[in-house]
Amino acid sequence: MYFKASLQNWRGDLFGGLTAGIIALPLALAFGVASGAGAAAGLFGAVLLGFAAALFGGTPTQISGPTGPMTVVVAAALTTFAGNPDSIAAVIILGGLIQLCFGYCRLGGFVRYIPYPVISGFMSGIGAIIILLQINPLLGHAAAGSPLTAAAAIPAAIADLSLPSMGLALLTLLIVFAVPSRISAILPSPLIALIAGTSVAWFFNLPVATIGAIPSGLPEFSIPAFDLKNWSYLAGTALALAALGSIDSLLTSLVADSLTKERHNSNRELIGQGIGNMLCGFFGALPGAGATMRTVVNVKAGGRTRLSGVIHSVALLAIILWVAPAASHIPLAVLAGILVKVGIDILDYRMLRMARRVPRSDFAVMLTVFAVTVFVDLVLAVAVGVTLAAIMTTCRIARQTQIRITESDRCSKTESMERQIQELSGFRIRVLTIDGPFFFGTASQMADKVEMLLGTRIVVINCMGVPFVDVSAVFALNEMIDKLKSAGITVIAAVNDGIAGQLDRMGVLNRIGRKNCFASHGSALQVAMLLLEDEDSPESAPLEMVDQSHPAQERLSPP
Numbered sequence: 001m002y003f004k005a006s007l008q009n010w011r012g013d014l015f016g017g018l019t020a021g022i023i024a025l026p027l028a029l030a031f032g033v034a035s036g037a038g039a040a041a042g043l044f045g046a047v048l049l050g051f052a053a054a055l056f057g058g059t060p061t062q063i064s065g066p067t068g069p070m071t072v073v074v075a076a077a078l079t080t081f082a083g084n085p086d087s088i089a090a091v092i093i094l095g096g097l098i099q100l101c102f103g104y105c106r107l108g109g110f111v112r113y114i115p116y117p118v119i120s121g122f123m124s125g126i127g128a129i130i131i132l133l134q135i136n137p138l139l140g141h142a143a144a145g146s147p148l149t150a151a152a153a154i155p156a157a158i159a160d161l162s163l164p165s166m167g168l169a170l171l172t173l174l175i176v177f178a179v180p181s182r183i184s185a186i187l188p189s190p191l192i193a194l195i196a197g198t199s200v201a202w203f204f205n206l207p208v209a210t211i212g213a214i215p216s217g218l219p220e221f222s223i224p225a226f227d228l229k230n231w232s233y234l235a236g237t238a239l240a241l242a243a244l245g246s247i248d249s250l251l252t253s254l255v256a257d258s259l260t261k262e263r264h265n266s267n268r269e270l271i272g273q274g275i276g277n278m279l280c281g282f283f284g285a286l287p288g289a290g291a292t293m294r295t296v297v298n299v300k301a302g303g304r305t306r307l308s309g310v311i312h313s314v315a316l317l318a319i320i321l322w323v324a325p326a327a328s329h330i331p332l333a334v335l336a337g338i339l340v341k342v343g344i345d346i347l348d349y350r351m352l353r354m355a356r357r358v359p360r361s362d363f364a365v366m367l368t369v370f371a372v373t374v375f376v377d378l379v380l381a382v383a384v385g386v387t388l389a390a391i392m393t394t395c396r397i398a399r400q401t402q403i404r405i406t407e408s409d410r411c412s413k414t415e416s417m418e419r420q421i422q423e424l425s426g427f428r429i430r431v432l433t434i435d436g437p438f439f440f441g442t443a444s445q446m447a448d449k450v451e452m453l454l455g456t457r458i459v460v461i462n463c464m465g466v467p468f469v470d471v472s473a474v475f476a477l478n479e480m481i482d483k484l485k486s487a488g489i490t491v492i493a494a495v496n497d498g499i500a501g502q503l504d505r506m507g508v509l510n511r512i513g514r515k516n517c518f519a520s521h522g523s524a525l526q527v528a529m530l531l532l533e534d535e536d537s538p539e540s541a542p543l544e545m546v547d548q549s550h551p552a553q554e555r556l557s558p559p
Contacts, residue, residue, distance in 0.1 A: 016303025054309025
């Protein structure tokens with residue numbers, strides 16, 4: 001649908017789609033085996049998700065399919081729900097449905113608000129998990145179920161390593177790392193490694209573990225049945241799958257934008273990814289996300305429209321049906337070598353290279369997310385990272401906010417006026433200035449200032465430099481106003497237009513008294529002096545009864 005293709009685009013889309021399909025073949029096989037779902041699940045995941053995301057997604061040049069991060073989540077789910085394929089399918093379908101909801105609720109733009117240290121730690125953690133999980137297959141043993149188990153099994157695997165498996169793995173690693181880019185642009189290095197490693201194992205009849213039989217037919221549609229007792233685990237894993245798939249896809253969309261100089265539709269992309277992953281769940285395939293390497297290859301080969309993604313899926317399906325019997329002879333050690341390269345590529349070297357230059361707090365967040373990702377839990381890692389980043393950002397903003405009563409030097413013109421007024425009035429007028437965001441992180445400073453204001457006659461609260469307030473700050477302000485008024489102190493406020501409406505809705509202006517609320521600092525100070533002059537006159541009226549009309553006064557307009 002919506003193919004905007006000229007004759008020139010047809011040619012570019014054809015070459016781009018075919019090239020991406022060839023690259024997707026070894027990766028889909030490897031991810032399927034690594035997840036524990038099987039090679040066929042990885043292959044059909046690439047076909048189903050790639051086709052649906054190309055049709056319904058918001059990034060025309062994006063190629064979607066199984067990816068490293070999504071494979072790790074599925075592997076964890078397979079461990080949690082061992083022997084229960086219906087629960088695995090339910091997790092994938094629910095994850096796709098959540099992505100669909102993300103798109104319809106227009107949450108696609110929120111990915112840009114996830115702090116980079118969180119993404120860096122998470123992606124590097126995923127890369128480390130992939131590498132750890134492939135060490136046993138590299139050495140000729142069965143894959144471990146978790147990174148900790150894999151790390152603990154390394155000594156035993158080395159003591160009983162399989163030389164043929166290790167030899168094939170080293171050959172694979174040599175090819176994927178050493179093949180020049182000009183050759184890899186024509187024939188992808190993972191495919192060269194797959195063909196070479198399988199040929200060597202077959203020609204010399206090496207005693208190594210292989211993928212095994214792959215079904216040559218199409219997968220069957222199935223609606224899973226699951227036990228509601230496991231709902232909390234299902235929902236948590238599905239949410240992790242949806243969140244990770246969304247982040248992964250939208251980051252790849254940004255890469256595609258930088259190459260094509262176009263702009264993707266993030267909400268539509270999430271809808272396309274959600275539809276594709278739901279299809280994967282119904283057909284027992286491996287879910288995935290936008291794949292950066294395959295997308296880049298597609299664009300560089302000439303892909304420009306949705307047709308390239310469709311061609312990628314159709315080409316991959318044709319290859320599957322044609323080479324399925326031969327694929328059963330692919331050694332697991334070869335796939336492990338390909339995945340080690342994938343894991344190494346996922347590691348965020350940019351953050352590691354800047355370790356000594358980035359703020360320590362950001363680097364600490366990255367390391368924390370990395371450690372939790374690898375050794376604890378993927379969902380918890382993102383939650384911990386975002387929470388830590390939010391706390392640190394709050395502290396930074398809070399340190400930028402100043403709440404002061406007087407300032408003796410380096411005064412602006414208005415501050416100099418404040419000091420003169422205070423000196424002339426014998427400090428019976430004090431100005432409390434809030435300069436910066438006034439929120440829960442800075443509200444506690446207010447309580448520290450109240451005692452310093454007691455004993456004066458008039459307090460001017462200057463909020464002209466406050467860009468925003470939250471409910472915690474409003475409550476702190478109300479408590480201070482009540483305490484000052486109970487001590488017989490008159491409160492006057494200068495409030496900017498940006499926060500006046502919010503303060504009015506929450507009752508702050510009424511608490512102060514609307515006649516004492518002004519739209520400029522100067523007007524508030526002038527009224528304070530008038531009130532003090534009237535108080536000092538022999539026949540002074542109570543401050544609350546003084547007529548405050550003055551040509552220079554600029555009161556807040558009624559909402």
